[in-house]
Amino acid sequence: MKIIDGNIASPLGFSADGLHAGFKKRKKDFGWIVSEVPASVAGVYTTNKVIAAPLIVTRESVTKAQKMQALVVNSGVANSCTGLQGMEDAYTMQKWTATKLKIAPELVGVASTGVIGDLMPMDTLQKGLSKLVVNGNSDDFAQAILTTDTKVKTVAVTEQFGRDEVTMAGVAKGSGMIHPNMATMLAFITCDAVISSETLQLALSQNVETTFNQITVDGDTSTNDMVLVLSNGCTLNQEILPNTPEFDKFSAMLHFVMQELAKKIAKDGEGATKLIEVEVINAPNSLDARMMAKSVVGSSLVKTAIFGEDPNWGRILAAVGYAGVNVPVDNIDIYLADIPVMLASSPVGFDEEDMQDVMQADAITIVVDLHAGDSVGRAWGCDLSYDYVKINALYRT
Template identity: 80%
Template structure:
């Protein structure tokens, strides 16, 4: 697998564009991804019981025939908790996009992100659709989907499948309301491989557990967020089937793209100054390891300690203890960076200057060794800063 410089339109047969339609005062806020042909599609969606209208419409479209040809997105207004009018607007967003492209409405997925409880302006939607183009600026799409994000989040890779080169690309937004339960963000992945929607859904459902479900910023779960994957077969490679070497290679590509985007979301958490990566090793099983890792990166006390550059390992041990996993606690090692702070469940001394250098970095790695098995789990989060409170206190104003 090779990492390349690219964007969401890098795979064959895809294009994208983004622009300012008026949902926000000045910044880009409207975009789409378009495939030349209907593409196999798969999705995973928020676990929040309150589900926004665009998500319902998109989930129906994917479920109907496993195909999509376009995804249209607005930022600034979430079209969530907007009642029957919100549903009508989401369907209208789907239909108007389909009409513009000359395709069936059920080949269009729609997504919205932003303030909850505000109706989507159809005038602004129509303004955006009147200006957006096929084969536009794909980098602008990555900008148009952002809300409180500070940077765009993209990744692209290639892999050889026999004589064919398959390209996969991903783009995501996410900064707040990020919590490991597949309700974290909007993420879109394009690929030019020949793969059925059922096989694509199998791969996506497997890999979401170790990528997007392993990040947390603030413990909140959004009403809108989803991951959609489109693969249009324009490479003309031999169909990728489950339980084959080609499937394993495809899954590895998907895992890399999703994990890369997940880490970028965690690093760009609202007000964040540091990325926290927690690795739990030698656990009884992978699920327990992931639960403990999530518990550590999700702890407000751990997050504030990291922000203050305080090596308070007691907070880490506490988060391990309340993760809901039954493991022996009398032989645990904890490391901050490469320095041990606890060995065999007993504190150890460390060089304060060396530790200060570790804690001042913009990426902090925490390792927890349980000595209770051979499984590993990873999770990512960020520190909790004063700016997080400020950003969310003023979100609507």
């Protein structure tokens, strides 16, 4: 596998673009991805009981058509908690796009992110759609889907499958409300491999637990989260089938793309100054390890301590303790940026100056060794800063 300097339109047969339509004041707020041919599609959606209209429409179309050819996304207005009008608007968004592209409506995915509860300004949408042209600047797509994100989040890789080179690319938006099981997160992944929607769903589902579902920014789960993977078969390689070495290779490729996007989302959490990576090792099983890692990375007290560059490892052990995992807690080692701070569940002294040095890094790794098995779990998050409060206290107004 090779990391390339590409974007969401790097896989064969895809194009993407973004522009300012007017959902937001000045920034780009409307984008699209289009495939030359209908692509196989797989998706995972928010676990929130309250599901935004565009997700309902997209999920329904994916189930019905089992293919997707185009995807339109706006940022600024989430079209969530908008009742029947919101549903109608999401269907209209799908229909207008289909008409513009001269394809069937159910081949169009729609996604919205931004303020909850406001109705979609349909004239703004129409204005955006009127400028939709296939073949554009896909870096603008990465910009157009952002809300309070400070950076675009993209990754692209290639891998050899026999004589064919398959390209896969991902783009995401994250920021606030990132937590278990899909939060206000949108991630779109394109690929040019030949793979059925069913096999694609298998690969997506088996990788989501260890990647996107292991990041947390503030514990809130949004109504609009969605990950969609499109693979259009344009490389004309052999079809990738389950239970083959090719599937494993494809799955590893997808895992890498998803994990990179997940880490980029965590690092760019609202107000974040540092990426936090927690690795729980020697656990009885990987589910327990992941739950514990996520408990630590999600602790407000750990997050504020890391923001303050304070090696308050007691809070780490406390978060291990309330993870809801039945593991003995009397023989735990904790390492903060490779410096042991607790061995066999007892504090160990460390050089305060060395610690101050490593705590200044913009990525902090916490390792928790349970000495209770051989499984590993990882989770990613960010520190909790003044800016998180500032951004979220004043978001709506």
